[in-house]
Amino acid sequence: MIEIKDLHKSYQMGSNSLHVLKGINFEVKEGELVAIMGSSGSGKSTLLNILGMLDVADEGDYHLDGVPIKNMNETKAAQYRNKFLGFIFQSFNLINYKTALENVALPLYYQGKSRKVRQEKAMKYLEQVGLKDWSHHLPNELSGGQKQRVAIARAMVGEPKVLLADELTGALDSTTSYEVMELIQKINDEGNTILVVTHEVDIAHMCKRIVHLRDGIIVKDEKIKQKRASEYVQ
Amino acid sequence: MRLLFDRNTWQEIFGSIRKNKIRTIITVIGVLWGIFVYIALSGAAKGMDNGFERSFENIAMNSLFTWAQNTSIPYEGFKTGRSLQLKLNDARVIQNRIPEIQYIAPRNVRGVFGDAPGAIVRGTKSGSYAVYGDFPVFTSIATKEIYDNGRFVNEADIEQARKVCVIGERTQQELFDKDEDPIGGYIRIDNIYFQVVGVHKFTQGGGFGGDGDIHIPFTTYKKLYNTGENVGWFSIAAYDDADVIQVEKDVKSVLKGIHRVHPDDERAFGSFNLGEIFNRIMGFSKGLTFISLIVGVATILAGIIGIGAILLISVKERTKELGVRRALGATPREIRSLIILECVFLTVISGVMGIILGAVVLNVVNNATQDIDFPYTNPTVPIPLVLGAMALMVIMGTLIGMIPAQRAVSIRPIDALREE
Numbered sequence: 001m002i003e004i005k006d007l008h009k010s011y012q013m014g015s016n017s018l019h020v021l022k023g024i025n026f027e028v029k030e031g032e033l034v035a036i037m038g039s040s041g042s043g044k045s046t047l048l049n050i051l052g053m054l055d056v057a058d059e060g061d062y063h064l065d066g067v068p069i070k071n072m073n074e075t076k077a078a079q080y081r082n083k084f085l086g087f088i089f090q091s092f093n094l095i096n097y098k099t100a101l102e103n104v105a106l107p108l109y110y111q112g113k114s115r116k117v118r119q120e121k122a123m124k125y126l127e128q129v130g131l132k133d134w135s136h137h138l139p140n141e142l143s144g145g146q147k148q149r150v151a152i153a154r155a156m157v158g159e160p161k162v163l164l165a166d167e168l169t170g171a172l173d174s175t176t177s178y179e180v181m182e183l184i185q186k187i188n189d190e191g192n193t194i195l196v197v198t199h200e201v202d203i204a205h206m207c208k209r210i211v212h213l214r215d216g217i218i219v220k221d222e223k224i225k226q227k228r229a230s231e232y233v234q
Numbered sequence: 235m236r237l238l239f240d241r242n243t244w245q246e247i248f249g250s251i252r253k254n255k256i257r258t259i260i261t262v263i264g265v266l267w268g269i270f271v272y273i274a275l276s277g278a279a280k281g282m283d284n285g286f287e288r289s290f291e292n293i294a295m296n297s298l299f300t301w302a303q304n305t306s307i308p309y310e311g312f313k314t315g316r317s318l319q320l321k322l323n324d325a326r327v328i329q330n331r332i333p334e335i336q337y338i339a340p341r342n343v344r345g346v347f348g349d350a351p352g353a354i355v356r357g358t359k360s361g362s363y364a365v366y367g368d369f370p371v372f373t374s375i376a377t378k379e380i381y382d383n384g385r386f387v388n389e390a391d392i393e394q395a396r397k398v399c400v401i402g403e404r405t406q407q408e409l410f411d412k413d414e415d416p417i418g419g420y421i422r423i424d425n426i427y428f429q430v431v432g433v434h435k436f437t438q439g440g441g442f443g444g445d446g447d448i449h450i451p452f453t454t455y456k457k458l459y460n461t462g463e464n465v466g467w468f469s470i471a472a473y474d475d476a477d478v479i480q481v482e483k484d485v486k487s488v489l490k491g492i493h494r495v496h497p498d499d500e501r502a503f504g505s506f507n508l509g510e511i512f513n514r515i516m517g518f519s520k521g522l523t524f525i526s527l528i529v530g531v532a533t534i535l536a537g538i539i540g541i542g543a544i545l546l547i548s549v550k551e552r553t554k555e556l557g558v559r560r561a562l563g564a565t566p567r568e569i570r571s572l573i574i575l576e577c578v579f580l581t582v583i584s585g586v587m588g589i590i591l592g593a594v595v596l597n598v599v600n601n602a603t604q605d606i607d608f609p610y611t612n613p614t615v616p617i618p619l620v621l622g623a624m625a626l627m628v629i630m631g632t633l634i635g636m637i638p639a640q641r642a643v644s645i646r647p648i649d650a651l652r653e654e
Binding site for chain 1 (some may be wrong): 241242246249250252253554555557558559560561562563564565566567568643646647648651
């Protein structure tokens with residue numbers, strides 16, 4: 001599903017160049033639930049941004065579902081993001097003047113789907129995350145866990161190939177985090193490919209594979225025995 | 235284009251407008267004020283224009299008057315200071331020699347230039363009114379509206395020097411009873427009986443002639459007051475396409491020739507060129523229209539630039555939202571259209587409101603000035619100007635909207651999302 005070879009990325013900080021990613025080789029197969037772990041500054045967010053086509057690599061190949069991601073203009077990148085990727089952010093990034101339903105429906109709007117289809121589909125996904133009764137609430141009327149679940153529904157609604165989650169539990173307490181992870185695991189069980197960037201060990205262990213990143217290189221890539229989030233939830 | 239008629243586009247726009255109510259209101263007021271000033275100013279200018287035109291509607295626009303004064307240069311053995319007298323025959327000579335002249339009306343009057351007015355008596359009622367000796371052609375130069383059943387002096391009156399008269403509205407009120415029909419009635423002018431054949435209407439703001447004037451045939455006048463061939467002044471109307479200033483010069487030089495006056499004598503004949511004055515007033519009101527156009531357009535521009543500035547700030551505020559949209563698959567084009575459409579939409583809405591407000595104010599002013607003698611009639615803004623203003627607003631709204639729109643897409647989604 002995801003193939004990257006020899007990926008390099010550096011940032012210009014004034015006259016200094018900061019080499020963030022120093023040759024990443026990495027592969028994700030369909031249906032995997034991968035955690036990318038590392039301390040801050042290890043390059044994990046940069047990697048995720050490049051995978052999410054929000055940023056471009058300086059060097060290296062990136063194939064997403066067999067499609068080479070290279071030299072794309074913004075329009076093309078936007079279309080690919082819309083079709084292939086779903087994003088979940090640490091700070092939810094819901095649009096605060098839109099209801100939960102409208103937020104979930106937004107990717108479908110950019111896919112050019114009709115209003116009726118959007119409503120139905122968005123409702124279906126909201127139901128999946130257990131927020132059907134909250135569909136007409138604004139984000140500031142929802143709790144953190146509910147917001148993140150709306151965000152997950154929004155990421156799912158476009159039926160993307162890969163879900164990218166950036167510290168999705170970073171703003172949540174542990175109970176809520178586990179609930180959200182339970183949802184992520186459920187989605188993964190249905191066969192979706194999910195990448196989770198995190199620095200929390202317990203969250204990482206709820207995935208099926210952990211990639212450790214340090215100073216821009218992968219130091220460890222291990223398959224683990226998945227811990228079900230439901231075990232933690234009382 | 236599809237974007238324009240898409241309900242979803244508008245939902246997005248309304249969403250962001252509704253979110254920022256105060257911002258929206260302030261922005262709208264900016265442009266609204268601009269278009270309001272534009273409409274009110276150009277409407278008022280047009281109203282003045284119309285007002286002036288109405289003031290002059292009962293007199294030929296390219297007419298002039300000329301009268302005799304005293305010479306100021308000795309010539310052909312005559313010493314300076316000789317007083318001149320226009321004669322009836324001068325009219326024929328002027329008409330023959332100057333082809334640009336359409337009508338020439340010799341006129342005489344008592345009671346206007348300092349001499350005693352005619353003493354008018356009817357039964358026990360009496361009064362003093364200006365008495366004019368006129369030819370029928372006078373009505374071709376200055377319209378005299380005559381009330382029903384009446385008429386002005388005609389050719390037969392002139393030929394037979396009939397004792398008939400046309401009286402003014404006020405004269406009628408003062409000499410006749412309320413329900414009495416003045417037509418056919420008799421009045422005494424300086425002890426001679428005249429039959430009233432018409433009552434002329436007084437036009438407000440006309441500025442020429444009063445509401446008590448009495449007109450009698452020129453030939454009767456000369457018998458009554460023993461003026462012989464003398465003429466007080468000539469009212470002259472040139473053809474529409476003639477240069478009135480040149481005609482004025484030609485008339486004077488012809489008169490100088492007839493009356494043996496030095497060609498350079500500027501004081502021998504006086505004249506009042508209505509055409510020239512009229513052109514000047516029209517020029518003034520055209521200038522006013524032009525200035526109001528410039529001021530209005532400038533104010534509109536200022537308003538639209540205000541919208542642009544506010545949207546620029548709004549884009550900065552919404553950086554994150556726009557970043558999210560792009561992460562979810564909005565193309566730069568879609569983001570750009572969203573911002574531009576928002577700008578154009580705000581512009582047009584406030585523009586329409588400004589036009590309505592401007593129209594209301596113009597109407598109020600028009601009603602308030604309806605009955606007073608002020609050159610202000612029917613203030614309108616021509617549809618092309620309104621449409622032009624709308625077009626300008628849409629175009630400028632789009633152009634100005636491009637600045638924040640460009641800024642919105644120039645922020646990379648990653649930077650937008652990183653911003654906390």
